[in-house]
Amino acid sequence: MNRPQNxxxxxxxxxxxxxxxxxxxxxxxxxxxxxxxxAPEQIPAVIKEIRDQKLTWRVLGGGSNVILPPVLPGATLLMNIMDQDIISSNANAALLAVGAGVNWHELVVWTLENNLPGLENLALIPGTVGAAPIQNISAYGVEVADYINSIEAFDANKQTFVTLHNDACHFAYRDSCFKQNPQRFIVTKVVFKIPKTWRARVHYADLANQFGEHSSPSPEDVFLAVCKMRTQKLPDPRTIGNAGSFFQNPIVSIEQFETLLKVHTDLVSYPDATGKRKLAAGWLIDQCGFKGQRMGNVGVYENQALVLVNHGGGTAKDILVLAKCIQDKVRKEFGISLQIEPNIF
Ligand SMILES: Cc1cc2nc3c(=O)[nH]c(=O)nc-3n(C[C@H](O)[C@H](O)[C@H](O)COP(=O)(O)OP(=O)(O)OC[C@H]3O[C@@H](n4cnc5c(N)ncnc54)[C@H](O)[C@@H]3O)c2cc1C
Structure with a gap:
């Protein structure tokens, strides 16, 4: 392909x-x-080439939240922007600008090593920094949005670089304006705001059980506890293919929650920030008898019903057929529609 020199x-x-x-x-x-x-500066020329050739395109980070077809047509952008700088620091907070290609867990480790704790509840989430705001990654009671100051991105619609401050990103549970507008924003950098005053966030049941009400764990204690729990609960993708939670936890009204609770007294749920109730999708799937079940080359993980796995040789189609079976059964049993979390390319 001939490309202009610059x-x-x-x-x-x-x-x-x-x-x-x-x-x-x-x-x-x-x-x-x-x-x-x-480098971000390469993106305008890439998008121009793609448009000139009328190609479809998408961004691929670490591939830990996607379902890929056998062939990805058109263009796929792999993000390798790796810079990482502390851009300011005062008594209240540090601002940290991190390239989209940096590995998420390595960033968490780096912040702890540099005495900037806050992200430790999100340790061991696979993938890249650039993908973290897309679905507003969350774990153990913390969302990445809590620590995002702003996002640097290329807006493919406007053909220009933009800076979106936290409130413009419309972060919500596993959601953001980036997820709502696929093929519009290419995240190049995330600017984190890490407050200098740290407090352990161990209210989430599993962490609360580890530390007890009156203990005062250090950031490293929380980090190690999170890593230990995740390693025990979730399958390692290097051993068995998976994309973490396959369905979002459904959020229902308090009325619907109370109606369900009358019939299912052991229903597992959590309070939701919007005043509604978040149901444990894994529990709903488990009640339908799917845990550990296999359908050809794919199946439901034996230790956690929320995780679908590829035993080897599975395809996107196999995974989506199994997902539909689960969705149909859960809808029939509980009247709840489960939403698939990974992005289907
Ligand atoms: C074992 C396991 C455990 C997990 N645990 C959690 C968890 O606890 N909490 C959680 O929230 N998630 C979890 N996930 C899901 C996943 O790790 C996160 O969603 C992660 O942020 C995806 O990062 P990635 O780089 O792999 O993105 P990819 O999977 O490559 O992409 C995901 C989406 O983001 C888009 N994207 C990626 N980079 C960019 C960019 N720079 N600009 C624009 N769009 C982009 C892609 O187009 C795609 O739509 C888990 C996954 C696995 C496999």
């Missing part, structure tokens, strides 16, 4: 790249055309 080196182009090792489900997939983006 001072900045263009994004690297690769044809027919295998993605089996770049998606945690371990699905056999390849991308027709890949752009490896190392």
């Amino acid at each position: 001072a900045l080196s263009p994004a690297k182009l690769i044809s027919n790249l295998g993605l089996k090792d770049r998606n945690t489900f371990g699905l056999d997939a390849h991308a027709e055309l890949v752009y490896e983006v190392n």
